[in-house]
Amino acid sequence: MRVGLLPTEGKSTYRFMVLFLATIGILISSLPVIVVTIMSFSGSDNTGFPPPELSLRWYWDVVAMFTQEDANSAQSVVDSTVTSLLVAFIVMVISTMVCIPLAYALARGDRRIREGMELLFTLPLVFPLVILGIAFLLIAESLRLDIGIWRIVIPHVALVLPFVLRNCIGAMNGISVETEEAAISLGASPLRAIWDVVIPLMRAGILAGLIFALIISFNEFTITFFMYTIDVSTLPIWMYSRTVSSLDPSTLALSVFIIVADIVLIVLVDKLIAGRANLF
Amino acid sequence: MSISLSRPRALAFSLPAIIAILPFMGACFYIFRFSISAEKGVIDGYSIQAYIDLMTPFFGRSVWLTLKLAFVATVIAMMLAVPLAFLLTSLKSPLARRCLTVTILLPLILNLLVQAYGWILLLGPSGVLNSTLKALGIIERPIFLLFNETGVLLGLIQTSLPLAVFPIVSSVRGLSQEHLEAASSLGASHWRTFVDVTVPLLRPGLVGAASIVFAFNASAFAIPLLLGGRRVQMMGVAIRDMISPLFNWSGAAAAGMILITLTLIVLVFSSWLVRVTSEKVRG
Numbered sequence: 001m002r003v004g005l006l007p008t009e010g011k012s013t014y015r016f017m018v019l020f021l022a023t024i025g026i027l028i029s030s031l032p033v034i035v036v037t038i039m040s041f042s043g044s045d046n047t048g049f050p051p052p053e054l055s056l057r058w059y060w061d062v063v064a065m066f067t068q069e070d071a072n073s074a075q076s077v078v079d080s081t082v083t084s085l086l087v088a089f090i091v092m093v094i095s096t097m098v099c100i101p102l103a104y105a106l107a108r109g110d111r112r113i114r115e116g117m118e119l120l121f122t123l124p125l126v127f128p129l130v131i132l133g134i135a136f137l138l139i140a141e142s143l144r145l146d147i148g149i150w151r152i153v154i155p156h157v158a159l160v161l162p163f164v165l166r167n168c169i170g171a172m173n174g175i176s177v178e179t180e181e182a183a184i185s186l187g188a189s190p191l192r193a194i195w196d197v198v199i200p201l202m203r204a205g206i207l208a209g210l211i212f213a214l215i216i217s218f219n220e221f222t223i224t225f226f227m228y229t230i231d232v233s234t235l236p237i238w239m240y241s242r243t244v245s246s247l248d249p250s251t252l253a254l255s256v257f258i259i260v261a262d263i264v265l266i267v268l269v270d271k272l273i274a275g276r277a278n279l280f
Numbered sequence: 281m282s283i284s285l286s287r288p289r290a291l292a293f294s295l296p297a298i299i300a301i302l303p304f305m306g307a308c309f310y311i312f313r314f315s316i317s318a319e320k321g322v323i324d325g326y327s328i329q330a331y332i333d334l335m336t337p338f339f340g341r342s343v344w345l346t347l348k349l350a351f352v353a354t355v356i357a358m359m360l361a362v363p364l365a366f367l368l369t370s371l372k373s374p375l376a377r378r379c380l381t382v383t384i385l386l387p388l389i390l391n392l393l394v395q396a397y398g399w400i401l402l403l404g405p406s407g408v409l410n411s412t413l414k415a416l417g418i419i420e421r422p423i424f425l426l427f428n429e430t431g432v433l434l435g436l437i438q439t440s441l442p443l444a445v446f447p448i449v450s451s452v453r454g455l456s457q458e459h460l461e462a463a464s465s466l467g468a469s470h471w472r473t474f475v476d477v478t479v480p481l482l483r484p485g486l487v488g489a490a491s492i493v494f495a496f497n498a499s500a501f502a503i504p505l506l507l508g509g510r511r512v513q514m515m516g517v518a519i520r521d522m523i524s525p526l527f528n529w530s531g532a533a534a535a536g537m538i539l540i541t542l543t544l545i546v547l548v549f550s551s552w553l554v555r556v557t558s559e560k561v562r563g
Contacts, residue, residue: 014470018363025360025445028438030383032398033390035408039401049401049408098296105293108285117294124304126492128499128543130516131536134523135307138314138533142322158304161297219391222501239393247397255394262390266382 033259040252058253065250077254080238087149087234088217091156095164095213096206103168103202104194108177118169125162132158133226140227151227152234156217163216164209170273171205172198208272215265219258315533322529330534339518339535346515347542349429350497353436358490360437361444362482368445369452388442396506399435400426427509435503440493447492451485484554491550495543515539 035049040058042051065077102121106114124132136155140147175198183193199206221236228237235258243251285293318325364384371377387395402408403425410422425431459481463473479486501516508514513521515535522532 012470014474018366021360021363022367025364025441026380026383028360028434029387029441031402032395032438033386034398035401036394036398049406049411094300098300101293102297105285105290109290113290121297121301124301126495126543126547127304127308128495128501128516128536128539130499130501130519131311131540132304132307133501134519134532134536135311136303137523138529139303139307139310154303155307157300158307161301165297215389219389221392225502236391236393239391243393243397247400252397255391255397258391258394259386262386263382266385266389267378270378270381 036252036255037259040249040256042249045249058249061250062253062257065254077235077238080233080235083149083152083232084218084234084236087152087156088214090149090153091160091217092210092213094153095157095160096168096210099161099164099168099209100199100202100206103165103172104198106169107172107175118165121165122162124158129159129222130226133223136223137226149232151229152224152232155223155227156220159220159223160213160216163212167205167209167212167273168202171202171208175201204272208269211265211269211272215262219262311533311536314530315537317530317533320528320530330530331538333531334534334538338513342513342515342518343538343542345429345513346498346539349433349436349512349514350494350500353433353440353497354490354494356433357437357441357444357493358486361441361448361489362486364441364445365448365452368449384445385442387438392439392502393506395438396435396503399431399438399507403431403434426507427511429508429512431507432504432512432514435507436497436500439500439503440496443496444489444493447489448482448485451482455481483557487550487554487557491547494546498543498546499539 039049039051041054041056043053043055043057044051066081102117106117132155136151140151179197179201180190180193183197184190188196219236220234221240224234224237225240228234239251239254242248314323315330316326316328317323318327318329320330364380368377368380368384371380400407404410405422405424405426407426409425410419413419414422425434455478459477460473463477468476499516500514501520504512504514504517505520508517516539519532519535519539522528522535
């Protein structure tokens with residue numbers, strides 16, 4: 001007999017409470033996103049609920065924002081989106097390139113070093129973002145370097161390292177030393193064994209890490225809020241500056257695009273690691 | 281023959297990642313150095329003036345508010361996260377499990393602005409909640425849930441919930457089936473099993489999850505900024521205000537150090553708590 005944490009039969013108060021609280025949790029998690037999605041289809045100019053009629057006009061507005069030149073805004077939405085994507089892409093490539101060799105070294109190396117390094121690379125996860133943002137801003141201001149897009153890329157890399165490394169280490173855990181030894185005994189050099197045997201086996205974890213880095217960087221708001229300049233600004237900052245006084249429905253339509261992209265990517269990560277590792 | 285990683289090669293493999301995290305470590309050191317600078321705008325000399333200047337009722341209220349909101353949000357998030365973890369681990373269909381995973385994980389990843397828009401639309405004066413209550417005739421005038429502590433609290437619970445659920449899910453997976461079966465076969469009710477068996481077994485995971493959630497909530501910035509307005513001055517927002525209108529860099533650095541210290545104390549205390557209680561369970 002298997003005893004579940006969630007009893008399947010009967011009308012016990014225990015089962016009711018578990019399901020009741022879980023439902024509240026699901027509602028709190030999902031309601032904001034659902035409401036944004038519903039209101040983006042509203043046909044009216046304000047964001048009153050319920051929407052008097054449904055329409056796609058705000059989606060056409062978003063398309064127009066991207067296709068027509070907007071003369072009266074300092075930073076166009078196209079520029080911010082391009083910057084956001086470029087930053088996310090560079091962050092994704094750098095963080096994965098540095099984490100693959102590190103994950104290999106940690107998996108095959110000394111156990112004590114491994115624990116210390118894992119702790120070090122978890123720190124950005126618990127470090128207050130607002131302070132990190134201020135610290136990076138202070139450094140950038142005092143060095144007075146004009147490093148363009150890198151003033152956002154460098155903090156983002158630090159931010160996504162914990163997620164990428166966890167995925168890479170998770171991928172390494174499943175690869176036995178014997179596979180590598182087999183390749184070497186067949187005449188491959190140790191580096192070639194890593195390149196041709198280990199890395200292909202790590203593929204799912206590496207891909208999951210890549211996607212994680214991409215979505216976290218693309219959605220990052222707090223650090224970028226401190227680091228952006230007039231020339232280098234990302235999509236979340238553009239949305240913030242647009243809605244700081246009032247919320248207009250075209251931003252909601254733009255949000256829905258972001259929500260859909262995020263959901264697709266999360267499902268992809270979930271499929272890739274398929275219960276083999278923890279999400280974070 | 282075995283593959284032993286030589287020291288130089290291990291170092292060469294680790295070096296790129298260490299270079300990548302170096303700016304982060306530099307930033308941590310820099311903020312500390314700035315907080316003990318004698319000048320407000322540049323690093324020069326040593327002084328603890330910035331810390332002394334923070335001993336004001338205003339900053340004290342901000343610290344108290346931060347701890348209070350973070351604590352309440354953590355308690356509620358944990359109360360919701362445990363049932364969610366039970367539900368997630370007992371779902372049979374892979375599709376349902378995937379849907380629930382995405383629903384819970386999305387708030388951690390999704391642009392915080394989008395989620396703030398959602399709360400504004402839900403809780404605003406002409407938002408979903410107020411319109412519904414008005415239509416049902418329960419209220420006459422809109423109730424204000426936005427730009428006060430309630431709105432911030434809801435936002436904090438939502439964004440920190442994933443950080444609570446997933447660690448609990450991994451501890452639930454590691455729960456030994458025998459203990460639950462034993463309790464059940466000895467006639468314990470579900471509640472009794474939960475209180476006397478499940479919770480004690482899960483305790484390390486619960487405390488670990490709660491401490492991360494607390495640290496995350498205490499240092500929240502975007503949610504109090506967007507949902508709290510000027511009225512809910514949590515430390516993150518207060519620190520920003522020191523920089524943006526006031527240009528008090530060393531003060532902001534000192535306030536940041538206090539915030540880091542507070543979260544570190546919670547993290548260290550909770551890991552100590554886990555060690556002590558797990559020894560007691562084993563002993």
